[in-house]
Amino acid sequence: MRIEVRCIEHLSSEQRQSLNLLYGPLIGKNSVCLYDFFSSIQSQIELDDIYLMLNMNVSQFDKARNHLEQYHLIETYIHEEEMLIFLYAPLMPNKFLCHDTYSRLYLASVGANCFDKIKMMLHKNVDVSSDYIKVDSPLDISKLDAWNESKEIAYEKVKPSIKQKYDFDFATFFKGMDRIFPARYRTNENLNRIAEMAKIYGVSAKDMRKYVQRSINPSTHVFDLEKLKYMVMGNRKIMETSKDPYQMSPVKFLQNKQNGIPVVKSDQALIERLCTEFQFPVEVVNTLIEYTLQQTHQQFSRNYVEKVAASWVRLHIDSRENALKVINQGPIENRKEKKIENVVLDEKFYAQKEDKSDSQIQQEMLELQKMLKEGKL
Structure with missing residues (x-):
């Protein structure tokens, strides 16, 4: 198989620190080595050559690559005998240590003492004396005031396509929105957030x-994302979905579980956390909701839900099929090991036989000899 690597983002010295000190304990030395190797490739290379140069076998390569994919350091695409890999930069140290999932996994891996030392070592002092006055230079967007529909059409033809992480009908959403939601609002961050909320809370593109x-x-x-989220959370309409209930909006899935009663905000926030911070697909979130409700007598306990979610992250659960495999094993606390039972013999096996006297033994031998002569034995 032939591999082509495309370096999408180049690493700064801080990102290099993050890769080795923060990602390293989570993804392992082989993954860090593979990432460094990918970043040094300027052209295509044969997979067998990678095995040779890095002294890896097939299993080690696949495991290292999977770890890089899980932490969004690479994206892999395969077509027949070709593999295309996009290389992305690690999170900056401060963003990594504030990431709700990565930081917890890191703490669980290295312990609190090491976590504190790394945090202090990577800390950057950005305090500024009160004697200084910050100079602000706001971006001048006055040129966009004359932006019209014809310019938007011309822009749409030449702009690079935006790769969306979520399945959302942007064609319907953008229809008639040129003046209401103009180009300056259509940043990757805003569009991803809109699509993310639509998926989690079950809002159609039209609504x-x-x-x-x-x-x-x-x-x-000013486009207020918090106000948008408030209205989306209050949405009561049911968006049409596929026949598979596990592909529907997680909030609507939970609402369906409680006979149509709207989901309270604390539960909505927990579901959003499962989707955004734990980065589970919708089908995994819905499976997790169903499983935790069954295990807790229909109580949606945050502590228990997050405990199960964290274990699923460590087990790399990325589909409903994989989640069901774990669920079918049963809760860990209920998995009893087979005990080796001690064999207890009945008392009769321990009863001692009565010793015979020499004369009794001699008499029995004579009787046996007599029976042998008579052909009775």
């Missing part, structure tokens, strides 16, 4: 247009 319009202040022209 999302309405909520987005209400989230833009007509006086200041």
